[in-house]
Amino acid sequence: MAQEPILSLRGVSKKFGAVSALTDIELDINPGEVVALVGDNGAGKSTLIKVLAGVHQPTSGVIRYEGREVSMESPAAAMRLGIATVYQDLALCENLDVVANLFLGHELSPYALDEEAMEARSWTLLQELAARIPSVREPIASLSGGQRQTVAIARSLITNPRIIMLDEPTAALGVAQTAEVLNLIERVRDKGLGVIMISHNMEDVRAVADRIVVLRLGRNNGVFDRSTSHQDLVAAITGATDNAVTRRMEKLQ
Amino acid sequence: MSAPLDRADSRVTHDDSLRGVIRSFIDRIKAGDLGMLPVAVGLIVISVVFSALNPVFLVPNNLVNLLFDCATVGIISLGIVCVLLVGEIDLSVGSISGFASAIVGVFWVGEGWPVLVAIAAALAMGAAVGWIYAQLYNRLGMPSFVATLSGLLALLGMQLYILGPTGSINLPYESALVSFGQTLVMPKTVSHVLGLLPGLVILVQGQRRRLRRGKRNLSVPPLGGLLARAAILTAALQLAIFYLNLGRGLPWMFGLFVLLVVALNYALTRTQWGRSVMAVGGNREAARRAGINVRRIYTSAFILCGTLSALGGTLAAARLASSSQQAGTGDVNLNAIAAAVIGGTSLFGGRGSAYSAILGIIVIQAISSGLTLLNLSSSLRYMITGGVLAIAVIVDSLARRSRISHGRG
Numbered sequence: 001m002a003q004e005p006i007l008s009l010r011g012v013s014k015k016f017g018a019v020s021a022l023t024d025i026e027l028d029i030n031p032g033e034v035v036a037l038v039g040d041n042g043a044g045k046s047t048l049i050k051v052l053a054g055v056h057q058p059t060s061g062v063i064r065y066e067g068r069e070v071s072m073e074s075p076a077a078a079m080r081l082g083i084a085t086v087y088q089d090l091a092l093c094e095n096l097d098v099v100a101n102l103f104l105g106h107e108l109s110p111y112a113l114d115e116e117a118m119e120a121r122s123w124t125l126l127q128e129l130a131a132r133i134p135s136v137r138e139p140i141a142s143l144s145g146g147q148r149q150t151v152a153i154a155r156s157l158i159t160n161p162r163i164i165m166l167d168e169p170t171a172a173l174g175v176a177q178t179a180e181v182l183n184l185i186e187r188v189r190d191k192g193l194g195v196i197m198i199s200h201n202m203e204d205v206r207a208v209a210d211r212i213v214v215l216r217l218g219r220n221n222g223v224f225d226r227s228t229s230h231q232d233l234v235a236a237i238t239g240a241t242d243n244a245v246t247r248r249m250e251k252l253q
Numbered sequence: 254m255s256a257p258l259d260r261a262d263s264r265v266t267h268d269d270s271l272r273g274v275i276r277s278f279i280d281r282i283k284a285g286d287l288g289m290l291p292v293a294v295g296l297i298v299i300s301v302v303f304s305a306l307n308p309v310f311l312v313p314n315n316l317v318n319l320l321f322d323c324a325t326v327g328i329i330s331l332g333i334v335c336v337l338l339v340g341e342i343d344l345s346v347g348s349i350s351g352f353a354s355a356i357v358g359v360f361w362v363g364e365g366w367p368v369l370v371a372i373a374a375a376l377a378m379g380a381a382v383g384w385i386y387a388q389l390y391n392r393l394g395m396p397s398f399v400a401t402l403s404g405l406l407a408l409l410g411m412q413l414y415i416l417g418p419t420g421s422i423n424l425p426y427e428s429a430l431v432s433f434g435q436t437l438v439m440p441k442t443v444s445h446v447l448g449l450l451p452g453l454v455i456l457v458q459g460q461r462r463r464l465r466r467g468k469r470n471l472s473v474p475p476l477g478g479l480l481a482r483a484a485i486l487t488a489a490l491q492l493a494i495f496y497l498n499l500g501r502g503l504p505w506m507f508g509l510f511v512l513l514v515v516a517l518n519y520a521l522t523r524t525q526w527g528r529s530v531m532a533v534g535g536n537r538e539a540a541r542r543a544g545i546n547v548r549r550i551y552t553s554a555f556i557l558c559g560t561l562s563a564l565g566g567t568l569a570a571a572r573l574a575s576s577s578q579q580a581g582t583g584d585v586n587l588n589a590i591a592a593a594v595i596g597g598t599s600l601f602g603g604r605g606s607a608y609s610a611i612l613g614i615i616v617i618q619a620i621s622s623g624l625t626l627l628n629l630s631s632s633l634r635y636m637i638t639g640g641v642l643a644i645a646v647i648v649d650s651l652a653r654r655s656r657i658s659h660g661r662g
Contacts, residue, residue: 075542075544076544079544087542090539091536091538091539091542091543092536092539093531093532093535093536093539093540093603094535094536095531095534095535095536095603095604096528096531096532096535096603100528100531100532104528104532104539104540104543104545105529105540105543105544105545106543106544107525107528110524110525110526111524111525112523112524113523113524113525113528115462116462116465116466116468116469116471117469119258119259119469119471120258120469120470120471123258123259123261123471124258127258127261135259136259137259141656141657142659
């Protein structure tokens with residue numbers, strides 16, 4: 001691919017005392033691409049996300065953002081670079097309306113809030129995402145789970161990031177709502193952003209991911225595309241062709 | 254022209270007619286979004302009951318006295334609104350106000366400082382106390398409930414200490430401070446002109462909002478509703494002012510209180526600081542992740558509360574023309590907190606407005622004034638005020654439960 005990746009990691013390691021949470025991680029994120037990060041519990045997915053979000057600093061290795069070598073000392077620094085994160089527990093203020101939540105911390109004209117501009121921008125953004133929010137002046141508490149996920153994703157886009165990271169975006173959602181959020185992820189990708197998505201749900205991963213990066217015990221354990229069979233993916237995640245999941249599958253057949 | 258941005262979704266009904274407005278109001282009430290309704294109902298019940306028991310209750314001069322009393326505790330209650338909005342509490346506002354009144358008495362009358370310097374010292378004390386509470390909360394994780402409860406005792410001790418063995422200091426009657434607290438009222442024309450301002454502001458702001466919404470391709474609320482609101486408010490205010498002017502007139506001290514309420518309301522609803530206060534009160538973790546400096550918000554809320562309490566205490570001293578050991582004790586604490594809650598500021602944080610202080614304190618003071626007119630002993634007054642506070646908190650809790658079950662958080 002001629003395209004230059006927005007973000008690339010080379011030999012990134014993270015140690016917590018004697019424990020190596022991440023070892024020599026290599027990862028590239030291209031614009032307009034959804035990368036799924038999968039792995040078992042303790043594989044290092046969350047640590048990797050936290051390194052990219054600026055919560056943890058890597059022990060060694062190089063992170064390049066748009067070709068420049070960068071170090072992210074804090075979540076705010078990562079956000080300034082253009083890396084936005086949507087956490088699993090959305091972190092929305094239920095007592096505030098959609099507009100207030102979208103612009104929280106980034107309000108327009110701080111000493112005389114420009115409500116009209118913020119509301120108009122909210123509607124445009126939500127329409128770009130083809131999100132179905134009935135009113136942006138209702139408190140978040142009145143929205144469904146899928147709508148809240150939409151608001152959380154839309155909020156991460158307010159600052160015009162180049163990359164957004166989603167931690168388990170579909171974990172708490174029903175079937176229809178999951179499909180809506182997956183559509184949303186595709187639309188964000190089509191806007192030319194790089195998307196990193198953590199998920200335990202292989203079906204969702206295969207539905208939207210352009211590449212599937214498997215982590216195992218803190219190391220890269222292969223990169224797959226969405227045509228990879230379920231069995232191969234599970235094998236890469238668990239590290240063996242003989243495991244509890246495949247045995248169950250065989251029993252069913 | 255395409256549909257306005259906010260009306261593009263066909264699933265949502267928008268009814269701007271009068272019937273639609275009334276129906277959506279009723280729906281909101283049913284869902285537990287009570288707003289100012291309990292206050293309106295409370296005030297009507299109180300006026301009917303007390304004027305039936307003693308016709309003096311609604312006499313203009315009694316209402317003027319009521320407004321003088323409202324201003325002092327009302328300003329303290331405004332401070333309480335700030336801390337309640339971030340989901341904390343300050344139980345020592347009474348002691349802060351008492352200590353402030355003692356500072357003014359001791360330094361102004363006792364030591365001969367200029368009155369403004371003495372007041373500034375009292376306000377600085379209030380701010381410092383608020384800052385200390387914020388540090389105890391932010392750095393040591395001390396619940397504000399406990400920190401301010403110990404502050405209540407400590408400050409009361411300091412008040413007694415600086416007042417010394419005599420225990421009370423009389424403030425000179427002819428001074429500007431005391432006449433501000435006891436007699437100073439607006440000239441009739443001034444009060445009527447000031448009474449036009451709120452309606453005018455609503456009209457100008459509303460029209461500006463309509464134009465700006467139109468420019469952004471958002472739906473524009475009808476002009477009729479705006480005019481009606483401004484007209485009704487202006488008529489009500491002019492009538493009230495006319496009635497008060499049949500007596501002594503509108504106190505300047507009450508004017509100061511209203512000015513502070515309007516200023517705080519602007520800060521809470523139209524600035525980034527106010528948005529952050531609401532966010533911290535609603536979901537502290539979400540606010541932190543949005544990049545809000547949560548500690549600074551807590552600090553600002555506690556400092557504001559302390560300062561406003563000290564100002565309220567200073568005015569209370571002016572109202573009584575004395576600084577005494579009794580200042581700020583008794584029911585001041587509870588009245589200030591009760592006023593905020595009765596006015597619609599939730600004890601659970603993130604919900605309420607500056608106006609709740611003014612509405613709530615009028616209810617509280619009306620009850621207290623009515624009971625005084627009936628010559629009831631303070632034992633009964635305490636019991637009744639306690640009951641009213643309990644009812645207000647019950648209404649708040651029930652409304653909150655209903656909001657949650659109706660998905661309005």
